[in-house]
Amino acid sequence: MRLGVLDVGSNTVHLLVVDAHPGARPLPAHSHKAELRLAELLDERGAIAPDGVERLIGTVREALQAAEDKGCEEVLPFATSAVREATNADAVLARVKDETGVDLQVLTGEEEARLTFLAARRWFGWSAGKLLLLDIGGGSLEVAYGIDEDPDTAVSLPLGAGRLTSGWLPGDPADSADVKALRRHLRAQIARTVGEFSRFGRPDHVVATSKTFKQLARIAGAPGSGDGLYVQRVLSRKSLEEWVPRLAAMTVPERAALPGVSEGRAPQLLAGALVAEGAMDLLGVEELEICPWALREGVILRRLDHLPEE
Structure with a gap:
């Protein structure tokens, strides 16, 4: 099957598309990357600024389109420390889900x-x-x-x-x-x-x-x-x-x-x-x-x- 993993990190938003099945190593098929630098888009309260949220939503949309274009059967979306530690994380995650349909799973x-x-x-x-x-x-x-x-x-x-x-x-x-x-x-x-x-x-x-x-x-x-x-x-x-x-x-x-x-x-x-x-x-x-x-x-x-x- 063809899987996409959408990684919303502190530096980049990276979609990695792989061909994979149990028992075999995942074979990279496509990579779509955007340097968003969420960690640098925090305001003085530690919240992701409105401009950063808009850029994140746009970047997630682009990644979803790339996943669809490459024939992904499933996309595994997750976010790491920049979103995890933002003081407005819940609101950001809700906006992303409402506007893109992506339910970002925040990893500890x-x-x-x-x-x-x-x-x-x-x-x-x-x-x-x-x-x-x-x-x-x-x-x-x-x-x-x-x-x-x-x-x-x-x-x-x-x-x-x-x-x-x-x-x-x-x-x-x-x-x-x-x-x-x-x-x-x-x-x-x-x-x-x-x-x-x-x-x-x-x-x-x-x-x-x-x-x-x-x-x-x-x-x-x-x-x-x-x-x-x-x-x-x-x-x-x-x-x-x-x-x-x-x-x-x-x-x-x-x-x-x-x-x-x-x-x-x-x-x-x-x-x-x-x-x-x-x-x-x-x-x-x-x-x-x-x-x-x-x-x-x-x-x-x-x-x-x-x-x-x-």
Whole structure:
């Protein structure tokens, strides 16, 4: 069957269309993406501004049309931290449903982490042993650990690259005092959760998902997307520690000129690098491997698991 998964995230609204059936890997058929940056469209009360709501409704309509054009039998719509934490979330969700017919399911941070973990487990398989997963989104950082498909523990922290950039790094290039303050803040947040994971022992394999980690691995020398989906891509803490001060000294246009870094993501790359560095350091990770599958694939896999057998 052809499924669409509609991901209303903090940075983008992304429709992923796949051909899938139980027991087989989902095959991407189409991708429709719009950079909405909901996390940056909040007013002083933490509500999504009227203009942001209108843009969201228009973007959802466009995604639905794309899903229909591509022959999707079902669309799985969900929203993450930007909508979840908006003070007017209920009103926004009602407007979207009234005007588009889409009932956005708001995932909790823990659900995000668990579904992303499922995708990583399916990608790497049982031979990967105990997995530690890291995912940096626009609004939050997810960490999960376990040996099965459902992790033993999963947490979500408000340490997304977009959120931190808008709240802590207003300058271009970033002010060194702001960078130090952000580094101190995020490390204190991460340190509170370390005990949740250390009690389970060292993982056999550490993996990371998200555009942020992919871009950090790319600028640190990992193969580009043109080399294919199945090429191993790794990121070491040593390389990351060398890149953080370089990124801090760059302007946004200079970051956008780096290999694999998009213009839209360049402003957030420094904050994302600081989160990645802090998480790897405090969790004792020397090297991690990039996983091509993430939350959207986890949502699809969970749906396939609940389809009746033919």
